[in-house]
Amino acid sequence: DAGVIQSPRHEVTEMGQEVTLRCKPISGHNSLFWYRQTMMRGLELLIYFNNNVPIDDSGMPEDRFSAKMPNASFSTLKIQPSEPRDSAVYFCASSRAGGPEETQYFGPGTRLLVL
Amino acid sequence: AQSVTQLDSQVPVFEEAPVELRCNYSSSVSVYLFWYVQYPNQGLQLLLKYLSGSTLVKGINGFEAEFNKSQTSFHLRKPSVHISDTAEYFCAVSADQGAQKLVFGQGTRLTINP
Numbered sequence: 736d737a738g739v740i741q742s743p744r745h746e747v748t749e750m751g752q753e754v755t756l757r758c759k760p761i762s763g764h765n766s767l768f769w770y771r772q773t774m775m776r777g778l779e780l781l782i783y784f785n786n787n788v789p790i791d792d793s794g795m796p797e798d799r800f801s802a803k804m805p806n807a808s809f810s811t812l813k814i815q816p817s818e819p820r821d822s823a824v825y826f827c828a829s830s831r832a833g834g835p836e837e838t839q840y841f842g843p844g845t846r847l848l849v850l
Numbered sequence: 851a852q853s854v855t856q857l858d859s860q861v862p863v864f865e866e867a868p869v870e871l872r873c874n875y876s877s878s879v880s881v882y883l884f885w886y887v888q889y890p891n892q893g894l895q896l897l898l899k900y901l902s903g904s905t906l907v908k909g910i911n912g913f914e915a916e917f918n919k920s921q922t923s924f925h926l927r928k929p930s931v932h933i934s935d936t937a938e939y940f941c942a943v944s945a946d947q948g949a950q951k952l953v954f955g956q957g958t959r960l961t962i963n964p
Contacts, residue, residue: 739893766950768952777954777955777956777957778894778940778954778957780951780952780953783950783951785950790949790950791949791951826893826894828893828894830950834947834950835882835944835945835946835947835949835950835951835952836882836899836901836944836946837950838884838896838899839894839896839952840896841886841893841894841895842893843891843892843893844892844893
């Protein structure tokens with residue numbers, strides 16, 4: 736079975752440009768999570784969705800970040816405009832809906848470098 | 851709110867030696883506890899989790915962890931490590947009710963030397 740799929744795997748862009756990260760969760764999973772990983776701050780939850788609805792976006796750093804989930808098989812995380820401090824690895828994860836005991840399955844991540 | 855402290859940022863050990871990676875958590879409510887592993891340039895993969903019942907939890911790749919409520923700890927152990935265990939290990943916690951949110955520790959980099 737295919738795991739969580741993320742694209743692109745690597746992205747290099749210049750400050751001020753728009754960046755769009757994409758995620759396809761595991762089929763049948765109803766919860767989707769976006770995380771950011773940096774050396775300084777570790778793994779941070781940015782936002783998560785249940786049944787395509789954003790439940791908690793308190794981790795989104797600022798208005799430059801936005802996330803959407805138009806259907807059960809696709810989500811995007813957009814940064815506009817991008818800044819050098821956004822450089823990080825962004826992970827998408829999915830799980831079956833249910834509760835906090837559920838295992839989250841992570842994608843391979845998108846490594847973003849903003850110059 | 852929950853928090854997780856991984857007491858060691860790096861742990862070097864020799865191949866076939868035992869290892870313990872320490873994790874302490876803080877929470878005002880009951881929690882579920884997880885250990886994830888991240889191999890280089892990959893996403894995180896679940897090693898094991900504690901939900902309820904026996905405090906000794908066995909996971910994949912020969913790892914196990916013990917939940918100690920009085921000490922608010924969930925240390926990860928393996929009796930004999932292999933080169934392939936070189937990775938970063940993350941302890942995580944979620945409250946047992948409400949939001950499906952994981953809070954991760956800072957990670958412990960395990961390096962296995964031949």
